[in-house]
Amino acid sequence: MNTSHVANPHPILPPHPGEGAGGADWTLVRADFPLLQREVHGKPLVYLDSANTGQKPAAVIDAVDDFYRRHNANVSRAVHALGTEATESYEAARRKLAGFLNVRSDELVLCSGTTFAINLVAYSWALPRLKAGDAILVSRMEHHANIVPWQLVAARTGATIRVAEIREDGTLDLDALRAAMTGDVRLLAITHTSNVLGTVNPVREICREARRRGIVTVVDGSQAVPHRAVDVAGLGCDFYAFTGHKMCGPTGTGALWARREHLQAMPPFIGGGEMIKEVSFDGTVFNDPPHRFEAGTPNIAGFVGLGAAVDYLATLGMGAVEVREAELLAHATEELDRIEGLRIFGRAPEKAAVVSFLVDGAHAHDLATLLDLEGVAVRSGQHCAHPLLQWYGVAATVRASFAFYNTHEEVEHFIVALKKVRRLLG
Numbered sequence: 001m002n003t004s005h006v007a008n009p010h011p012i013l014p015p016h017p018g019e020g021a022g023g024a025d026w027t028l029v030r031a032d033f034p035l036l037q038r039e040v041h042g043k044p045l046v047y048l049d050s051a052n053t054g055q056k057p058a059a060v061i062d063a064v065d066d067f068y069r070r071h072n073a074n075v076s077r078a079v080h081a082l083g084t085e086a087t088e089s090y091e092a093a094r095r096k097l098a099g100f101l102n103v104r105s106d107e108l109v110l111c112s113g114t115t116f117a118i119n120l121v122a123y124s125w126a127l128p129r130l131k132a133g134d135a136i137l138v139s140r141m142e143h144h145a146n147i148v149p150w151q152l153v154a155a156r157t158g159a160t161i162r163v164a165e166i167r168e169d170g171t172l173d174l175d176a177l178r179a180a181m182t183g184d185v186r187l188l189a190i191t192h193t194s195n196v197l198g199t200v201n202p203v204r205e206i207c208r209e210a211r212r213r214g215i216v217t218v219v220d221g222s223q224a225v226p227h228r229a230v231d232v233a234g235l236g237c238d239f240y241a242f243t244g245h246k247m248c249g250p251t252g253t254g255a256l257w258a259r260r261e262h263l264q265a266m267p268p269f270i271g272g273g274e275m276i277k278e279v280s281f282d283g284t285v286f287n288d289p290p291h292r293f294e295a296g297t298p299n300i301a302g303f304v305g306l307g308a309a310v311d312y313l314a315t316l317g318m319g320a321v322e323v324r325e326a327e328l329l330a331h332a333t334e335e336l337d338r339i340e341g342l343r344i345f346g347r348a349p350e351k352a353a354v355v356s357f358l359v360d361g362a363h364a365h366d367l368a369t370l371l372d373l374e375g376v377a378v379r380s381g382q383h384c385a386h387p388l389l390q391w392y393g394v395a396a397t398v399r400a401s402f403a404f405y406n407t408h409e410e411v412e413h414f415i416v417a418l419k420k421v422r423r424l425l426g
């Protein structure tokens with residue numbers, strides 16, 4: 001298919017994934033996002049909910065549109081030209097993602113997102129292996145997608161869940177984590193970056209420690225891959241899950257990377273077409289990984305879009321994205337710290353551009369609702385992290401999450417709006 005339209009015309013240096021700060025013109029970059037040009041409630045939209053889902057550049061929207069207009073067919077089935085084009089586009093997306101994360105493409109299972117990816121590990125790796133007396137170690141700051149699948153496994157195997165606690169500043173207590181890695185722990189499930197606190201965990205060191213003790217590691221990369229260069233092979237984990245819609249790609253896309261030896265030893269999780277070599281009523285010969293785990297018709301157009309998203313991010317350079325977002329975070333944090341009675345949850349030294357906060361005397365949902373009327377989209381609630389909010393003893397927080405396409409003017413607008421709605425509530 002024609003992907004020339006995804007080549008980024010902006011003066012960006014260097015055009016290489018994961019490299020340097022680059023020289024992106026962020027005003028031009030922002031213009032790539034059609035939705036960010038709209039208004040809500042008669043005010044210019046200030047979208048600060050990218051940790052929830054990211055906005056899509058025109059290159060991604062166009063790639064999906066082009067697929068349906070010119071190439072739509074099912075994958076891996078038909079020998080006709082369209083079938084070949086669709087299969088090639090789908091597999092090209094796998095190769096692009098693999099290159100982006102520095103892994104082998106035949107170790108990358110394409111799926112609907114992190115939730116599916118972690119459930120695949122839970123049902124296909126953990127369920128057949130764990131037993132009573134085994135422990136699954138998770139951290140306090142996990143998203144429900146990295147808690148509930150393990151609870152389901154524990155309920156069916158008799159294994160127990162152990163929790164590695166955090167410190168008040170939102171960093172992991174690494175000593176406690178090490179102490180929790182006792183001989184009964186078979187699996188450690190840990191987030192790379194917290195969706196509530198922004199904490200970036202030292203996953204390379206954690207995985208090294210776990211590996212030394214024979215503990216298999218599952219890393220939730222949902223909030224890391226969209227915001228920094230991630231060398232998955234270099235992390236030393238066993239499984240790495242991430243989701244496409246937070247990294248400029250379409251919803252319903254994502255992937256699980258797994259070490260080859262695990263994929264080869266894992267039985268299929270979902271059965272059906274595409275994941276087999278041969279089927280008779282006497283039995284079925286399963287396909288090789290990764291296709292063994294991709295039963296049924298996948299979200300083909302979605303992955304074409306995700307391939308375009310990878311091209312887009314790679315052209316920007318993830319180093320440049322990280323620097324840009326760190327600047328926006330520093331700006332927002334400085335301004336928020338000036339507001340009396342405002343408490344920020346999560347002060348890790350290494351932090352993604354996510355700020356969760358509460359303001360004395362105001363409920364999080366009221367703040368978010370009134371901010372919306374000012375055009376500012378933030379999330380309020382428990383952010384699919386009930387155990388974390390329980391630990392802090394709060395029912396909800398407001399979360400402003402930034403992406404490279406946000407601007408310093410939007411940070412200012414957010415702060416002005418927050419002060420205004422606080423006065424209204426006060």
Ligand SMILES: Cc1ncc(COP(=O)(O)O)c(C=O)c1O
Binds near residue numbers: 193
């Ligand atoms: C840290 C983290 N893990 C997992 C998920 C679940 O991702 P998805 O809903 O795309 O499967 C999210 C989404 O908010 C997340 O932030």
